[in-house]
Amino acid sequence: MKKDKKEHDEFLPVFSQLDPLPGRFSQFFDPAYIQSLLKPFHDLFDTAMSLPFFHFDTHETDQEWVLEGKLPGVKKEQIRIESYDHVLTISIHQDQHIEQTNDEKQMTQMFKSHGKFAKSFYLPAYLDVQRIKASFQNEKLKIVIPSKKTKINID
Template sequence: MSSNDKNFPKLFNEKVLQDWFSTLDGFFQEPFQRFFDRQIPVDVYETLTELIVEADLPGVKREQIHLEWLEDGLKITVEDKKIVEEENNHEKYYRKERSFQRMERYIPLPYTAAVKEIKAKFQNGILEIKIPKKKRKRNDSKMIDIE
């Protein structure tokens, strides 16, 4: 028995108690991790001419949604900012609270898109984005030298 073992009752060396503490740690860490790891749920499907992205955004307002085309994909961002202010001169208190939530989703695309022709529509909590495929030019081929 080591000198540290003498300081604690035998109960703390039991596997059952260690498992219980491990479960308790997970209980307190998991809800916070879920909050910070939130992603926007999306369905992505392809037709011959376009890629269609549908994102479920219930309770979100159109003004909270930001779409950004990056070099090889689409980024959807939803931001919610709230400021609550209360003031009561009779009871002499003032309260101001701020909250900020943000969710993002990046969708990489396997082809070049016709960026200027991308269309987005938001209706009944569903964001639908239609991304047309860029038409290839006939002489798009290039010979590659081998060293």
Template sequence: MSKKKDNLPTPFNDLPIADFLKSIDGFFQDAFRNFNFASGFPVHQYETNNQYIIEAQLPGIKKEQINLDIYSNHIKISVENSEIIEEKNEINNSFKSSKSFHKAQRVIMVPFTISVRDVKASFRDGLLKITIPNKKRTIEIE
């Protein structure tokens, strides 16, 4: 019975076909596993009587990859990912290393100046939720 290498069917075990198929497989696995940094991420904003709420959908992202910065009446949401992938093949006596860095960001403007101490942010199940007390004042006209 023939042996399998890297779970590929027997006819595909010969190099360079095996490495080629493995790289294609890795490409599609990474494409669907990772967050799509190229297209950004969806942001939904709305206000209630008491709060201004910003929600960003960040599936597959970890809390440590998210940065929030406040500038006057703007909030910048940044998501960063860096990876170092190393593969060592002792059979072929080869070593492959690849590094990647991705960053996506959105800047959201709110209709009032933001106080850093008033902003609250939570991240659960891929949803970043930022709440800011609504500082809207209604002026009565005489």
């Protein structure tokens, strides 16, 4: 390994002659410097892609069909529920605006991101989609759809 470092060090005089500001040219090839340049972009994509894929559970009784899902970090205002042609769609919209200023107030970074997550469920034809009820408490979404099925008694 010392041999590799020594071979690398042989090129430093060449680079230093090309560098009008001593240390700047070699700094550009330093991995830590490159990472510091790319960090804001990396952080931007981390926050922009942070919209998770939520899991929902369904169960059914004789009277209703129930869908429940835990939505950590989501506010009620971000949730939109639609029903069309026996398809229930849950959409979650996330808008983020981040502004960072360094300590010396020499540089300000602004990031805006928009994300949308949507999941659709095909509903059985026997459900009464006109009477869908939804509640959202403690980051838990619960949707209840009454059944139109009727039990027919045999005489």
